[in-house]
Amino acid sequence: MRKAFFLTVFLIPFGLLAQIVEKNGFFQYQEVFVETDDFQADYLDQLENTLLKISEKDTLRLEIINDLGYYYHTRNLTKALSIIEGGLLEAREMGDSYWEGHLMVSQGAILLRMEELDPAEMVLKEAIDKIPESESWLLYTNLGYVYERKGLLGEAFSYASKVLEIGETYGDPKAVAMAYSDMSNLFWKQGKFEDALAFGLKSVELFEKRGLKDLDYDFTLHLVGQFYVDLGEPEKALDFFQRSVVLGERYGFYNNLSDSFIALVNLQSTLGDFTGAKKSGLEALRYAELLENEFMIMRSYLALGKASNTSGDHLDAVGYLESGLANIKSNFGDKFYLSLVFDEISKAHEGIGDFKNALEATRRSNQLRRDVFSDEAEEKIAILQTEMEVSQKENTIKLQQAELAKNRLMQAFYLTLAIVAVVFLFLLYRVFLRKKKYSQLLEKRNKEKEYLLKEIHHRVKNNLETISSLLSLQIASIDSLEFKQMLEETYTRVQSMGMIHLSLYKEGNLKQVEMKKFFEELGSFILDTFDAEDRVTFEIDMDSIELDVDLAIPIGLIVNELISNSLKYAFPKKSVGKISVSLQERDGCLFLNVSDDGIGMEMDSPSKGTGFGKELINLLTRQLDGKMNFYNESGTSFSFEFILNKAA
Incomplete structure (x- = not known):
């Protein structure tokens, strides 16, 4: 998490817009999209105006510069980069490597969106050592984007997996949501639309549970809409696109808005809504021009031209497509999208009967496609072929060496094998004879020990019954209610321990107690003791589970105390109710729960009675190195967690 600051906000007539206030000479900042999203599109103006009042050499200033620059990249990339570079100078002058690292991540994200992939990769990798691992998920997210744009989807997926690992390790739902979002995008690029949709919906669910609608949530909505388009579900796609547009317009996410409106152009053209498609295309162009991003401008004109061709308005298509070409530099590098533009130009000229220009556009498109696909494919095949030949030669050499070694060893192996076999069989026979004799001796001793242990449990059970009888006689002769309660x-407690030893004696398992049956007998006994069988229901929600006697006795005493307490205090005036007990084993731990639906109690309230029962429960829990939690909702509930290897 980022460094913490005081959180203060103030209201103005149009809602919660300002995130910074000055109070007693100190500025207090509520981080945007981290602590709140309750503001409108002018939040960047609010940050920028307040930044002028904060003096240099202030760590809070660096935090605000980082947020301002990072979120400005959704509106103006050039200005965003200028803000971040200024912040980096200040961080380096202050010697603040923490904020220098975060500002470098923002710088890398902006360079990435300016199509400066190599500089972005370099800056992001330099920042790795400056940022704590728990906060590094945004860095690795943007590194994944770099490799995605370079077409290295395997490397991109490995970074998305790293982001997921960081999010799960440090309990950061935003990081986990981002990882699922990036994975969905990578599945989509591989044509795995169903996998893409599954991961995209998981990401949306996590974003919505987080409760903050930010830039990345907005982008994920757009992705899910695209997945539904490719799966042939336009109605669902339209809903996600519209939600993305509403969010983007609220916060001024121009890049997401341009993307969403371009997707809407294609969707509406498919549905035959060409008026809506043109309107969406002009909106995409408007936001792309606000962003001053030539790539988005060209794509917006491409979407308009494609929609015009689909509707038969070929003259309009020519105008849009030529405008797209006029708005890019001569060194524009994305030949794939240029080939799509010339494809549409060819269709437009063909539609108006200008076959000469249509042919020329087709030639240009084919040449661009050869540049993108043929050259790249040839290079990739050559690399793969080289790797394959090297691998084959290495494997051939290894096979030859293995064959030679095998021939050298084979004769010696077969020669020694017979000798070893004879010696082994002789030794095995001797061992068999010894083990047989030893097993017979052990069996005899085990039977003797089992008989003695069974006799011990039987005598312990009898002694405990004798003690119980003495206590019962003593209780009958005592007039003091307080002392009588203590003896009861x-x-x-004595009866509880006696039941365990009775179980060991009767069932024949001298080391382990079947707990479900034990709880049934214990609950029945306590209800009968308190004369509560007709008004209190006793439920056991568990499977059969066996525990060692050293663990069963303290757990049995804990349950005994809690059931007794419920019967004494949870149901006053002989009211009806229910007591529930469960014991589960998961992942090497025991989870015990005892609850009732009575009147409830306060954990810190003064103990009723002697208080010995409460102390006994705490003592037994510590003895088993366990943890106890108390809940007081719709009754009283105690839950315990014991680690089996420690408890045993």
Whole structure:
């Protein structure tokens, strides 16, 4: 997480717009899209105006510069880069490597969106050592984008996986949502639309649980809409595009808005809504021009030209497409999108009967496609072929060496094998004879030990029953209610331990107690002791589970105390109710829960009675190195967690 600052906001007539206030000479900042999204599109103006009042050498200033520059890249890339570069100078002058690292991540993100892929990669990698791992997910997200734009989808996916690992390790739902969003985009580029949709919807769900509608949530909505288009579900796609547009317009996310409106052009053209398509295309162009991004401007004109061709307005298509070409520099590098432009120009000229220009545009498009695909494909095939030949030669050499070694060893192996086999069989026979004799001796001793252990449990059970009988006689002769209650509690505890030893004696398993059956007998006994069988229901929600006696006794005493307490205090005036017990084993831990639907209690309230039961529960929990939690909602509930290897 980022460094913490005081959080203060103030209201103005149009809603919560300002995130910074000055109070007693100190500025207090509520981070945008981290602590709130309750503001409007002018939040960047608010940040920029307040920044002028904050003196240099102030760490808060660096934080605001980073947020201002990062979110300005959604509106004006040149200005965003200028803001971040100024912040980097200040951070370096202050010697603040923490904020220098975060500002470098923002710088890399902006360079990436300016199509400066190599500088972006260099800056992002330099920032790795300056940022704590728990906050590095945005860095690795943008590194993944760099490799995605370079066409290295495997490397991009590995960075998305790293972001997911960081998010899960540090419990950061934003990082996990971003990882799923990026993975969905990568699946989509591979044509795996169903996988893309599944990951995209998981990302949207996590973003919505987080409760902050930010830039990345907006972009993910656009992605999911595109997935639905490719899966032939335009109605669902339209809903996601419209939600993305509403969010982008609220916060001024020009790049996302241009993307969403371009997608809407294609969707509306497919549905035959050419008026809506033209309107969406002009909106895409408007936001692209505000962003001053020639790539988005060209794509907007391409979408308009394509929609015009589809509707039969070929003259309009020529105008849009030539405008797209006029708005890019001569060294524009994305030949793939240029080939799409010339494809549409060819269709437009053919539609108006200008076959000469149509042929020329087709030639240009084919040449661009050869530049993109043929050269790249040839280079990639050559690399793969070289790697394959090298791999084959290495494998051939290894096979030959292995064959030679095999021939040299084979004769010695077969010669020694017979000798070893004879010696082994002789030794095996001797071992068999010894083990047989030893097993017979062990079996005899085990039977003797089992008999003695069974006898011990039987005598312990009898002794505990004797103690219970003495306590019962003593209780009957005592007039003091307080002392009588203490003896009754002791009586139930002794009976609880006696039931465990009875279980060991009767069932024949001398080391382990079947807990479900034990809880049933214990609950029935305590209800009968308190004469509550007709008004209190006892439920056990668990599967059969066996525990060692050293673990079963303290857990049995804990359950005994909690059931007794519920019967004494949870149902006053003999009211009806329910007591529930469950014991589960998961991932090497035991989870015990005892609850009732009675009147409830306060954990810190003074103990009723002697308080010994509460102390006994705490003592037994510590003895088993466990953790106890108390809940007081719709009754009383105690939950315990014991680690099995420690508890045992």
